[in-house]
Each structure stands twice: as structure tokens, then as C-alpha cells.
Amino acid sequence: MPLLEVDNLEIAIAMRGQLLPVVRGISFSVDEGETLGIVGESGCGKSLTSLAIMGLLDGTPVRITGGDIRFEGQDLRQLNRRERRAIMGSRMAMIFQEPMTSLNPVYRIGDQIVENLRQHQKISQKAARARAIELLELVRIPEPQQRVDSYPHQMSGGQRQRVMIAMALSCDPKLLIADEPTTALDVTVQKEVLDLMADLQERMGTAIVLISHDLGVIAETCDKVAVMYRGKIAEAAPTDDLFARLAHPYTRGLLNSIPVVDRDVEWLEAIPGRVPGIDEDIEGCAFHPRCPRAQDICRRNEPKQHRIGNEHTSHCHFAEEAAP
Ligand SMILES: Nc1ncnc2c1ncn2[C@@H]1O[C@H](COP(=O)(O)OP(=O)(O)O)[C@@H](O)[C@H]1O
Ligand SMILES: [Mg+2]
Incomplete structure (x- = not known):
């Protein structure tokens, strides 16, 4: 059984009394420990697909209008809010393009990791802080003992994205969805972050869905590729075959x-x-x-x-x- 199975997913946006289709029946699957790349230009429906998987469309004009999303055999569309929240952030985590929008600027990064850990695990404040430092070290933040008390604005863009990765990995998820995780970074930092993700995946066995508009980025990191154009999969293959x-x-x-x-x-x-x-x-x-x-x-x-x-x-x- 694949870890994630998306079957004929359809997504539409409610606009002026109409439902306009954006994702038009796409199917793919991800096995444990596998990396799938989804590539396509801006506007093809990549982000809406990942938000649909993560169940983050509530309260938006975006609707899932067809298909199934199964994670570990469970139909995610059938779960209630509480059941979904139990999975998100623990079994399944996501990182976004711009870490500044997901990190809260008024809290120290360590406290944000601790908060995330304690939401999903029975763990003491002290143990969570120690784990936060460990995670910062894992994502190669220098001097994690000190940096744990930094605020997001005191870090560089690349470091903030590392903190996001640390946060996403804090509960040891089976699946990580990374939506353009390096697009906002310059080329050398981009390479470092991608290498870090590959390294962590190897060590932790996390499956990854990597979303990018850059086929080069996908080619370097992914086992298989789905090329998306205007809400459909134009071509899909294992990377070598492609x-x-x-x-x-x-x-x-x-x-x-x-x-x-x-x-x-x-x-x-x-x-x-x-x-x-x-x-x-x-x-x-x-x-x-x-x-x-x-x-x-x-x-x-x-x-x-x-x-x-x-x-x-x-x-x-x-x-x-x-x-x-
Ligand atoms: N909340 C929204 N309201 C209206 N249109 C939206 C909304 N979210 C996304 N769209 C449109 O849906 C299409 C697909 O968006 P998206 O999934 O973000 O594409 P991608 O991530 O591939 O760039 C785009 O044309 C985008 O403008
Ligand atoms: Mg996008």
C-alpha cells in the first residue's frame, strides 16, 4: 500500500456564483521513503493540490470537487477536523516557500518548535527544549544552544527555512510536503537546503513531495516526477525514465x-x-x-x-x- 495515494483529485474555486475547475483529475502515489517531484509553471495548481492533501482549504473559496486522498490507507476527505489535526504536523507536515509567513515573528524560534512538539507529543517543557536544540543542530544551524532563543528576523532567509524544516520534522512525519521550499533563496543557499532535505530523508526515511517550478531542482532530488500543466498531469515517470x-x-x-x-x-x-x-x-x-x-x-x-x-x-x- 502506498503511503499517499491521490486518485483523480479535482479542485475548483467558487467565483461569481460559479465553480471554476483548477485541478482537473490528477492521480499519483508516494511510497514510504520515496520522493515525488511535482513540477510546472506558476498557476498550474501545484499549491492547491498540496493544500488539499494537507486539509488546509477550509474557509477559502477553494473546494475539492472529486476524487480521493488516502494517507496510510485512510481516506483523508472523510476525517473530521480533530482527526485531521491529529495527523497534520505529526504524521504529515508541510513547508512553504516563504518561511516568514509560517514563523511567528513575535516568538523565539525555540519556543515555536517547543509549542509544535508539545501539541503533538506528551513531552515536558524541558525535554521539548532539548529536542528543539537537537533539531536545530540536525538542520545545521550553527550554535543551536544560543540560536534557539533567536527571533525569526534575527536569522537569514536560508536559516529560517532550516528552522521550518526542523519544525516540520519535529514529530518525525512519514510524509513531508515541501512547496517551493527554496524558491525564495539564492542559488547557493538553495542547494544547501536541498542537500539538507535529501540528507535528512536518507537518515529519517521521510517520504517527500517536492513542489517546484524548476525541473532542475526536481531532477536532482526526486525518485519520480509528475509534470503538471493547467490542473492536469502532462507527463509522469521515474526521473531516469523521464x-x-x-x-x-x-x-x-x-x-x-x-x-x-x-x-x-x-x-x-x-x-x-x-x-x-x-x-x-x-x-x-x-x-x-x-x-x-x-x-x-x-x-x-x-x-x-x-x-x-x-x-x-x-x-x-x-x-x-x-x-x-
Ligand atoms: N483563493 C484563490 N482564489 C482565486 N484563485 C485562486 C486562489 N488560489 C489559487 N487560485 C488560482 O488557481 C490557480 C492555481 O493556483 P496554485 O495552485 O497556487 O498554482 P501553482 O502553485 O502551481 O502556482 C491559479 O490560477 C491561481 O491564480
Ligand atoms: Mg504554488
């Missing part, structure tokens, strides 16, 4: 958006145009207006799922040919 045989022009476009010099001139450009808004209707394949390979059939019919390999799928009419 790069051995790209089978969707969107994936190729994302790959070419990674700044590297050593490539065919033809593909040097990033993808032209932009992700369509949720109120725009597109007939046929949602990617066709931006696709260099689009034919008549792409403008008319929505592509079905093609199986390229055992675990490799693509929603492209020319999936077989797209693969070089």
Missing part, C-alpha cells in the same frame, strides 16, 4: 527553461506564452496554443493518457513521437 525519453512537449519546454548552454539551438527558448487563467476555456489539448508541435487534432481533441513505459505516461497525441 530524462531517457521525454514524452511531452511541455516537459521539454520546462527542461529548456533551465539555463544551460550545452543544448540544441532550436530549443534554447523557454516556452512562449503563459499558463491560461482559470476562467479561460481551451478546446483540445490545453497546451496546444503554446506547443511547437501542435497539429489539428491537438486543437480539436483532448489527448488521452498514453503509456510510454511501465510507469511512464504522457497526455500528448504525439507522445510516442515526442520521445526522441
Whole structure:
């Protein structure tokens, strides 16, 4: 049984008396200790997908309109608020792009970790503080004995993101969802944080869903990849299979958006145009207006799922040919 199973998930936003679909039936699973990367440009529905898994959509105009989310075999959509809260932050944790929005600026970071620990575990104040220092050390914050009493604004962006990771890992979760965890950081710090996550995963066996708009980041860290475009999974595969045989022009476009010099001139450009808004209707394949390979059939019919390999799928009419 997979640790996390998302089956045909559909999400819509209530707007002007209508429900506008944003996530249009996506399925994926994550095994224990595995890392899944979800990649796609901004606006594809990645964050709403992770918020839906974490049960953080209450009180927003966003609704889950179909599908199932199962965690350790439990149907998360059926849980009440109290049951959900027991899972979130302990069995399952999340880190966001901007740690300043999740860290409370008026409390010392150590107190925030202690608070989080004591919410989920029977642990004394003293033991929780010792554990907080241990966690800061684990995420490589220098001088954790002193830094435990720092306020968030006294730390750098990279350190704050480490504190968030420490907090997320404090209850030893089975699954960590990291939504653009390094996007706000500069490149060297980004690399350090990603290395740290990989290292912690190896040591603790945490499964990770890593969300990024950067296919390079995903490629370096993930066992398998789901490429998302406009609320659907355009292509999915184990990372090695994906790069051995790209089978969707969107994936190729994302790959070419990674700044590297050593490539065919033809593909040097990033993808032209932009992700369509949720109120725009597109007939046929949602990617066709931006696709260099689009034919008549792409403008008319929505592509079905093609199986390229055992675990490799693509929603492209020319999936077989797209693969070089
Ligand atoms: N609360 C909201 N109200 C209206 N539109 C929203 C809301 N949240 C997200 N959206 C829209 O839903 C789409 C998907 O958003 P999101 O999941 O944040 O994308 P991603 O994380 O891939 O950038 C975007 O077009 C976004 O503008
Ligand atoms: Mg997002």
C-alpha cells in the first residue's frame, strides 16, 4: 500500500456564483521513503493540490470537487477536523516557500518548535527544549544552544527555512510536503537546503513531495516526477525514465527553461506564452496554443493518457513521437 495515494483529485474555486475547475483529475502515489517531484509553471495548481492533501482549504473559496486522498490507507476527505489535526504536523507536515509567513515573528524560534512538539507529543517543557536544540543542530544551524532563543528576523532567509524544516520534522512525519521550499533563496543557499532535505530523508526515511517550478531542482532530488500543466498531469515517470525519453512537449519546454548552454539551438527558448487563467476555456489539448508541435487534432481533441513505459505516461497525441 502506498503511503499517499491521490486518485483523480479535482479542485475548483467558487467565483461569481460559479465553480471554476483548477485541478482537473490528477492521480499519483508516494511510497514510504520515496520522493515525488511535482513540477510546472506558476498557476498550474501545484499549491492547491498540496493544500488539499494537507486539509488546509477550509474557509477559502477553494473546494475539492472529486476524487480521493488516502494517507496510510485512510481516506483523508472523510476525517473530521480533530482527526485531521491529529495527523497534520505529526504524521504529515508541510513547508512553504516563504518561511516568514509560517514563523511567528513575535516568538523565539525555540519556543515555536517547543509549542509544535508539545501539541503533538506528551513531552515536558524541558525535554521539548532539548529536542528543539537537537533539531536545530540536525538542520545545521550553527550554535543551536544560543540560536534557539533567536527571533525569526534575527536569522537569514536560508536559516529560517532550516528552522521550518526542523519544525516540520519535529514529530518525525512519514510524509513531508515541501512547496517551493527554496524558491525564495539564492542559488547557493538553495542547494544547501536541498542537500539538507535529501540528507535528512536518507537518515529519517521521510517520504517527500517536492513542489517546484524548476525541473532542475526536481531532477536532482526526486525518485519520480509528475509534470503538471493547467490542473492536469502532462507527463509522469521515474526521473531516469523521464530524462531517457521525454514524452511531452511541455516537459521539454520546462527542461529548456533551465539555463544551460550545452543544448540544441532550436530549443534554447523557454516556452512562449503563459499558463491560461482559470476562467479561460481551451478546446483540445490545453497546451496546444503554446506547443511547437501542435497539429489539428491537438486543437480539436483532448489527448488521452498514453503509456510510454511501465510507469511512464504522457497526455500528448504525439507522445510516442515526442520521445526522441
Ligand atoms: N483563493 C484563490 N482564489 C482565486 N484563485 C485562486 C486562489 N488560489 C489559487 N487560485 C488560482 O488557481 C490557480 C492555481 O493556483 P496554485 O495552485 O497556487 O498554482 P501553482 O502553485 O502551481 O502556482 C491559479 O490560477 C491561481 O491564480
Ligand atoms: Mg504554488
